[in-house]
Amino acid sequence: MQENLNKALLYETLYSLSSGNEKKAYGLYCDVAAVCSVSQPLFSIMKEVMGVTGLPDTAISSAYNTVKHSFDSYPFNYEILSREDPLFPSSLKDIHFLYLFGNTSLLEGERVTLLGMRGPTEDARLDAVHAVGELKSAGVTLMTTLDTGLDAYISRYAFNQKLRQIVVLASPLHQCVPQTQQDLMVGIANSGPLGLLVSPFAPCRRAQKWFTVPRNDVLAALSRTIVIIEEKDGGPLWKLCAKAGDAGCRIMIANTCASNPLYSYAAAFVSRGASLYRKNDLKKMFSSAQERKRDKKKDDGQLELF
Helix, strand or coil: CHHHHHHHHHHHHHHHHHCHHHHHHHHHHHHHHHHCCCCCCCCHHHHHHHHHCCCHHHHHHHHHHHHHHHHHHCCCCCCECCCCCCCCCCCCCCCCEEEEEEEHHHHHHCEEEECCCCCCHHHHHHHHHHHHHHHHHHHCCEEEEECCHHHHHHHHHHHHHCEEEEEEECCCCCCCCCCHHHHHHEEEEEECCHHHEEEEECEEEEECCCHHHHHHHHHHCCCCCCCECCCCCCCCHHHHHHHHHCCCCCEEEEEEHCCCCCCCHHHHHHHHCCEEEEECCCCCCCHHHHHHHHHHHHHHHCCCCC
């Protein structure tokens, strides 16, 4: 944790000194990493940072102290993943650190991302309830967001059902966007082994509307299976699915959405290879996988006598 903390503090300091230019900040970070170990505290490598940035130590120290104060102000224990960590998704290109609170081991197991649009139909809500129940039955972790509409509905229902879930935030760990879901976010954070919050935003960042874009990049990179319960034509979830599919993620579209003549994008995704999701499909898919795993384990434990 300390090494990743030092790396993140350096990066956020360079981000501040670069006036919020991510590309410039990461370029400077790589330049510093080329001449010294960025896992050291910044004051131990001040000379190298000054040489790379061309800035005096007073300017660097001022930016660093402001950033560090934000990190230190968190009253809870959190974890930082850097690009070198095994759990960091290799397909995530423009985000260099992830901030986690909760049961990090949920990222190691099977998980399914359930997503939907802001104004879902009753059919979509019913599909969402079935999908959550199937994940619960199969022992699979849910991943979603707190976005207003179907996502928040899914997350709250899963929380009430005590289903393990990973929520990817469009804000730092100490903020909730939208604020209307703050009680749900706090509940998930305090659910012990059942919950994990993931954010690509450092404690010193302030939530902004465009944060949904990098949040969706993280969702796409972390997802193994995405089920779109419902999304309108041209909605942001289709871009997320295209990116996730390119990274090898399985894409599924609820049959009620794909068969709706108003949703041509859904039908187009199915025609290009996305699978249809119908009731009990997730339960069958993952229960079968678990059974095959158990059978293999049982077979491996037996002696071959003949």
